[in-house]
Amino acid sequence: MKQVRLKGSSISTSQVGFGCAGLTSLSGRRDCLRILECAYDYGVRHFDVARLYGAGTAEGILGEFARGRRDTVTMATKFGLNPPSLPNGLGRHVQTIKKMLKQLPALDRLVRRKVHERSTGGNFGLEAARSCLETSLRELRTDYLDIWLLHEATATDANNSDLLEFLIEQQKRGVIRTFGIGSDINKIVTAENGFAEAHNVLQFENSIVNPNLAKLSNMVRRTFITHGAMKHFFSLRERLQFRPDLRSRFYDETGVELGRAENLAGLLLAWAIHDNPNGVVLFNSSSTKNIKNNIVTTDDNRFGAEVTSRFSQLLCETQIKGPQPYD
DSSP states (O other): OOEEEOTTSSOEEESEEEEOTTGGGSSSHHHHHHHHHHHHHTTOOEEEOOSSGGGGTHHHHHHHHHTTTGGGOEEEEEESSBOOOOOTTTGGGHHHHHHHHTTOHHHHHHHHHHHHHHSBOOOOSHHHHHHHHHHHHHHTTOSOEEEEEEETOOHHHHTOHHHHHHHHHHHHHTSEEEEEEEOOHHHHHHTTTTSOTTOOEEEEEOOSSSOGGGGOSOOSSSEEEEEOTTTTHHHHHHHHTTOHHHHHHHHHHHSOOTTSHHHHHHHHHHHHHHHSTTSEEEEOOSOHHHHHHHHHHTTOGGGOHHHHHHHHHHHHHTTOSOSTTTO
């Protein structure tokens, strides 16, 4: 797999990274580790997590996986959105609870809403940052973070002088190798030139349906980590089922059959990679088969820049692509 060098740092990692936001939706810790190991076996070396994920348990799972592999992987975590406080001992049962709730969709939605309400955001004060850093280091079983991101921060949050001084101090000490912002694209766009230069990494959603990277004019100084490349896979697949004319047209032009799920997923991921060639593109999956297929995409000559660009054009021309059905 292609390696990329993160601008303004000494960090090199895989161009494709694995996102751990949905990791704890799997049935158990062993399954989580199996998925992470599968991604690693196929060349993924960058793993993305956050204090919030898995009600605070995802970092610990990633840390267990990275034990013995620390020098070969990069880990990005985030702070600012904190998980809700759970009763003592409940945290270790998060995956079991999620598995049970899947059988009761209405209750699952209610619990998710309550958890969201109890989650706290905007905690970018100095003491909160210090506490989160200590917790993340402990959970990830490491003495340094490769990338530390401010989770859904505004420019005001990110440029707080006390926080910025703390981040730079930790970077000089080697506790943080580089840091930046992981936020909604609208927060990044409105503050693109307002973020202090020390924030070296910007992480946001970017996909063929929502090509957000094109909204950023200053593309020279910072590294971009993007996610959500296949967020609209199921919606696009459903709509393409009713367009045999488009599938036939695209096959005649490129030799790629859009009716095959692995080809559609490959096109979506390849588009995101071509759009962000010097950064990292995140994906996630709970299937070892899909992980393999997605990663193989990165070396598939059928999904070159011209083919993915043509796919994007066809989606626009036929009005299959558009923000209304998806946003």
